[in-house]
Amino acid sequence: MNTNDSTTRLDFIRAIVAEDLKTSKWGGRVITRFPPEPNGYLHIGHAKSICLNFGIAAESEGGLCNLRFDDTNPIKEEEEYIESIKQDIRWLGFDWEDRLYYASDYFEQMYQYAVQLIKAGKAYVCDLTPDEIREYRGTLTRRGKDSPYRNRSVEENLDLFERMRAGEFPEGSRVLRAKIDMASPNLNMRDSVMYRILHAKHHRTGDKWCIYPTYDWAHGLEDSIEGITHSICTLEFENHRPLYDWFLDELGVYHPRQIEFARLNLSYTVMSKRKLQQLVQRGHVNGWDDPRMPTICGLRRRGCSPQAIRNFCKRISVNKFNSTVDIALLEHCVREDLNKTSPRVMAVLRPLKVVIDNYPADQVEELEAVNNPEDASAGTRKVPFSRELYIEREDFMEEPPKKFYRLAPGREVRLRYAYFIRCTDVVKDETGEVVELHCTYDPTTRGGDAPDGRKVKATLHWVSAAHSLEAEVRLYDHLFTKENPDDVENGVDFKSNVNPNSLETLLSCRVEPSLAGAAPGSRYQFERLGYFCVDLDSSVGKLVFNRTVTLRDPWAKIRKAQKNR
Ligand code: ATP
Ligand code: MG
Numbered sequence: 343m344n345t346n347d348s349t350t351r352l353d354f355i356r357a358i359v360a361e362d363l364k365t366s367k368w369g370g371r372v373i374t375r376f377p378p379e380p381n382g383y384l385h386i387g388h389a390k391s392i393c394l395n396f397g398i399a400a401e402s403e404g405g406l407c408n409l410r411f412d413d414t415n416p417i418k419e420e421e422e423y424i425e426s427i428k429q430d431i432r433w434l435g436f437d438w439e440d441r442l443y444y445a446s447d448y449f450e451q452m453y454q455y456a457v458q459l460i461k462a463g464k465a466y467v468c469d470l471t472p473d474e475i476r477e478y479r480g481t482l483t484r485r486g487k488d489s490p491y492r493n494r495s496v497e498e499n500l501d502l503f504e505r506m507r508a509g510e511f512p513e514g515s516r517v518l519r520a521k522i523d524m525a526s527p528n529l530n531m532r533d534s535v536m537y538r539i540l541h542a543k544h545h546r547t548g549d550k551w552c553i554y555p556t557y558d559w560a561h562g563l564e565d566s567i568e569g570i571t572h573s574i575c576t577l578e579f580e581n582h583r584p585l586y587d588w589f590l591d592e593l594g595v596y597h598p599r600q601i602e603f604a605r606l607n608l609s610y611t612v613m614s615k616r617k618l619q620q621l622v623q624r625g626h627v628n629g630w631d632d633p634r635m636p637t638i639c640g641l642r643r644r645g646c647s648p649q650a651i652r653n654f655c656k657r658i659s660v661n662k663f664n665s666t667v668d669i670a671l672l673e674h675c676v677r678e679d680l681n682k683t684s685p686r687v688m689a690v691l692r693p694l695k696v697v698i699d700n701y702p703a704d705q706v707e708e709l710e711a712v713n714n715p716e717d718a719s720a721g722t723r724k725v726p727f728s729r730e731l732y733i734e735r736e737d738f739m740e741e742p743p744k745k746f747y748r749l750a751p752g753r754e755v756r757l758r759y760a761y762f763i764r765c766t767d768v769v770k771d772e773t774g775e776v777v778e779l780h781c782t783y784d785p786t787t788r789g790g791d792a793p794d795g796r797k798v799k800a801t802l803h804w805v806s807a808a809h810s811l812e813a814e815v816r817l818y819d820h821l822f823t824k825e826n827p828d829d830v831e832n833g834v835d836f837k838s839n840v841n842p843n844s845l846e847t848l849l850s851c852r853v854e855p856s857l858a859g860a861a862p863g864s865r866y867q868f869e870r871l872g873y874f875c876v877d878l879d880s881s882v883g884k885l886v887f888n889r890t891v892t893l894r895d896p897w898a899k900i901r902k903a904q905k906n907r
Contacts, residue, residue, distance in 0.1 A: 362571070380545075409441065413445050433642060434648050460496060466499050517538050517539070562590055579600070633645075681867070689868040693732035696780075731805065819845075821844050
């Protein structure tokens with residue numbers, strides 16, 4: 343890529359940052375931040391924002407990105423979430439160094455700013471009930487009505503606000519509001535609420551405060567206090583921007599530039615923390631880190647690598663239009679990364695016993711297998727071969743239809759890294775189910791080729807019956823049956839679209855012995871089956887794997903179809 347090329351490819355936010363650097367608008371500084379509210383676990387949508395904010399900072403000389411917990415709401419926030427958020431950002435590969443901030447650290451400063459606005463006649467204490475405030479606010483087509491408390495004197499406002507802080511009034515009885523314009527076409531400008539009374543304990547400030555700033559009041563101030571240059575947020579805050587501008591301009595304080603981008607939506611996925619929490623609480627999944635969840639911890643447990651998630655965020659880029667990304671693209675990025683990095687092993691998910699009648703009963707051969715054809719430095723390993731093996735049940739058919747080239751009575755196939763075998767006999771149980779195959783092998787085909795040049799049409803994976811280890815394997819499908827989970831009939835919600843078959847657990851799988859003691863989090867390609875990751879539930883005595891993604895690539899097909907259109 344030449345330089346011209348790379349400049350034209352900058353997304354619109356990076357183009358703004360590049361332009362600002364060129365004109366030295368911020369004195370050459372680039373300071374971004376990632377500002378999560380600690381009220382749930384991070385999801386893949388947050389990853390988009392993390393990659394953007396930390397990414398832009400990392401790409402700029404001297405650029406910095408802060409981690410700031412937006413902990414202004416004492417009711418929904420928990421310490422547990424703070425730790426998980428830090429862990430997830432680190433795992434994604436980003437570092438806030440010593441710049442870990444909390445909005446609650448600015449409560450005193452925010453209070454002083456509010457006093458400043460009251461003194462300037464730009465804020466007032468309002469005694470309307472929440473319902474009345476809503477009523478007075480008007481609608482898009484009906485202008486709002488001034489609160490009867492709007493013209494209180496500065497002295498009265500200062501006195502009441504101080505007493506709000508001192509805890510003299512019950513919850514919900516009073517608020518502090520900005521005095522802007524009840525006729526503004528932008529509803530956010532109609533005397534927005536800045537403080538409400540909440541007699542609630544805060545996870546960091548304890549009982550020190552009983553008035554808490556609203557998001558609208560706090561958010562712009564936090565960015566101003568930290569000297570953020572590019573305050574990047576999602577599109578729904580676009581029409582809040584005039585309000586943030588108003589606050590900062592009335593206060594006469596440092597004023598970052600806010601830039602809005604479209605949030606990530608993924609097909610077959612819900613993204614809001616509120617909805618994800620419902621899935622956890624109602625038992626549709628086994629916790630926030632269930633491998634079917636779009637949370638970072640869920641994706642990690644499933645076996646996705648941080649590199650794959652970063653690649654995905656790069657591929658989707660950022661823009662100004664809301665759209666839905668096909669989940670197949672995420673899977674494609676995961677597959678692409680795991681293909682490069684995962685050692686290959688053999689595992690049989692639904693075992694069918696094969697006895698090789700002409701192979702000596704007491705013989706075991708150690709056959710050489712390639713660890714990763716994509717990476718010569720990964721080397722080779724030995725896989726034991728013996729008289730009794732397991733193959734995949736679906737690799738055999740007694741009456742094979744056309745185009746089924748795998749094992750069938752009388753037919754010869756190759757066992758990967760081993761020999762040609764031919765099926766000579768089929769053993770069934772009383773229900774007629776095939777329970778065992780008898781085969782012969784050709785000793786001259788060791789390594790996989792026949793000296794006489796005869797060909798076979800299929801190569802199967804296998805494990806040695808006596809040497810393989812038992813494993814549990816969990817297969818996952820989309821968590822929702824509909825592309826848009828919110829597409830529902832009247833009277834039911836997105837949970838009615840949960841896929842009842844999103845998890846299939848196989849208890850009697852067999853894996854090659856090199857997997858003994860594989861540590862949780864290790865990732866492998868099971869040859870011909872897909873990418874798998876050792877689950878947290880795994881132990882030395884009982885291996886448990888998650889299927890991260892299958893080998894087939896629907897995304898490649900989609901792309902091809904798009905190209906051919
Ligand atoms: P949710 O609706 O999922 O609860 P949120 O916006 O309330 O998300 P925050 O903790 O406030 O969650 O988000 C922290 C940052 O992550 C914000 O800057 C927000 O814009 C960004 N973010 C959240 N969801 C997405 C998404 N789906 N795509 C891109 N960025 C997102
Ligand atoms: Mg939020």
